[in-house]
Amino acid sequence: MKKYSLFIWTLMLGVLLLAACNTSDTSQETNSTDSNETGTEEKSENAIEDHNHHEEDDHEEHAHVNETTARLTVAHENGIWILDSDHDEVIESLDLSVSALSLSPNQRHIFVNDRENGVVKLLDSGVWSESHGDHAHDYIESPILSSYEIEGDQPTHFVNHAGRTAIFDDGSGEVHVYEDTSLTTENAPAPVAAIQTVPHHGVAVPLSDGRNIVSYTPEENPQPLPEGISIYNAEGENETRYSNCPGLHGEASGGSDEVETVAFGCKGQVLLYHPAENSITELALPDAGARVGSLKGISASNYMIGNYSSEEDSALNTHLSLIHLRDRTIETIDLGTEYVGSITMDEEHAYVLGKNGSLFVIHLSTGEIESETAVIDPIEPTEGHGHGTPNPALALVEGIVYVTDPATMTLHQVDPAHGEAKAIQTFDTAPTALIAIKKGDPHDH
Incomplete structure (x- = not known):
């Protein structure tokens, strides 16, 4: 009888130990980012690292509107609001002049552009991931605005490619290219390339081999919009020119x-x-x-x-x-309706907001319109485009689309896969630009 009882207790202990090994836990880890940034050591105590590991059978549930986690940066004429989609609330408000927002290649920092005053600041969104082989560690901190300014004569187009960002200054025709690794909020980045062109409404694109594409307009007869592109080598010399692109705009x-x-x-x-x-x-x-x-x-x-x-x-x-x-x-x-200029996409789909107020999802390989979800009221015609003009803006995070509505000063969250849309925030000023950055999510693999 004693041997039987001992066997039962041993079996029960084994079951308990097996259950304990299968339990996921979440812990904190010291942040190992650039020590040059002010307050990094204090902030890293609050960095959140997601250690959740799931077996393949646990991947059945997917994010719906109320489960998506993102940090949202919304610009308006007098500054920036930063929100967490988890709680649908503003966690930070910054007062400064903003004409446009542009995401850096590292998917963490945001260029805050004040075009008319020729000033660009860098915003650390406070959310990022570090890859560790077969998994990633996700971190969440408070957002920080840079202590410096990048100056230029009407900085307009910001283009990310091959781990670099090219900024084109319309007023001077200058191009400055920055390495992604140089982008911190404490130390101003030094450009790795500088190219002088004729002033125009232009654009530049860094290439992975160190060359740069820069828009072209004739020096003897400059036009507001470029007429082609020039290829510059790593030493800044013009190698090739293609001039057959009248009215070049969009890249x-x-x-x-x-x-x-x-x-x-x-x-x-x-x-x-x-x-x-x-x-x-x-x-x-x-x-x-x-x-x-x-x-x-x-x-x-x-x-x-x-x-x-x-x-x-x-x-x-x-x-x-x-x-x-x-x-x-x-x-x-x-599309059957005119649409706003802010278009977003993932690997398989494009997301477009029609002026009828509906979000359209287009399958890229077939060109078919897969769905249409009513989001906002029909859009009234407005003058101008971009540079702070209050037009609706779109941002995409893991199949969830965020839409600003300047007419009603609201921010909407849309799950087109389920035909769901809801307003998650109302502002006291019309929003002019939007960037959404994904936060760590234990269900996102």
Whole structure:
């Protein structure tokens, strides 16, 4: 009898030990980021590291509207609000002049641009991840605004590519390129490249081999919009020029390594530059008089999405342009309504806000409209574009889309997969720009 009781107790102890080994835990770890930033040691005590590990069978549940976690940076004419989507509340409010927001390559810092006053500051969003082989550690801290300013004559276009950021100053035609690793809030970054061009509304794109693409307008007859692109080597010398892109406006990079492409919108065509081949492809637009003036692409996708418009034929203004990078072809999609310029995408889908107030989801490989979700009231016509003009803005985090509505001064959260939309914040000033950065989520693998 004693031997039987001992056996039972031993069996029960084994079950308890096995259960304990399968229990996930969450702990804190000292933050190991750049020690040059002010207050890093104090802040790192609050850094949150997610150690949750799940077996493959535990991945059945996916994020819905109320479960998505993101840190949102919303600009308005007098400053910035920073929100946590978890609690739908403002955690920080900064007073400063803002015309636009641009995300850095590290997906952590944000360029806060005051174009008219020629001042750029750097905002540390306070959320980032560090890869550790088969898993990542996620950190959350308080946001910090840089103690310095980057000065320029009307800094306008900020382009991230190949771990660098190129800033184009319209007023001077100057280009400055910064390494992602140099971006901290305490120490001003030194540019790794500086290129002088003729003043115009231009753009520059860093390439992975150290070269840079810079928009081109003739020195003898400068135009407000460029007419092509120039390729500069790592020493800043102009190697090649492609001038057949009238009214150049809009840029995007995309495709995997073997099909990496940089695209530029033009009147009558889209210009594709292929870095590996050092060559171009000219994609003629399907309709006479049409123009592409904005483009969106990501490195993980072999598609790009862009606007499509015409001064001569207003019926074309409800169309979008879809570029297939592998085939080097272009097609158009009729949305059935005009739309706002802020378009976002992931590897498989594009998300577009129609002026009828609905969010459209487009499958990139087929060009089909997969869904339409009502979000805001129909949008009234406004004058101007960008640079602080209160137009709706979109941001995407893991299939959840955030939409600002300047007309009602609200921020909306949309789950298009389930047709759900809700207002999560009301402001006292019209929002003008939006960036969303994903926070650590134990259900996100």
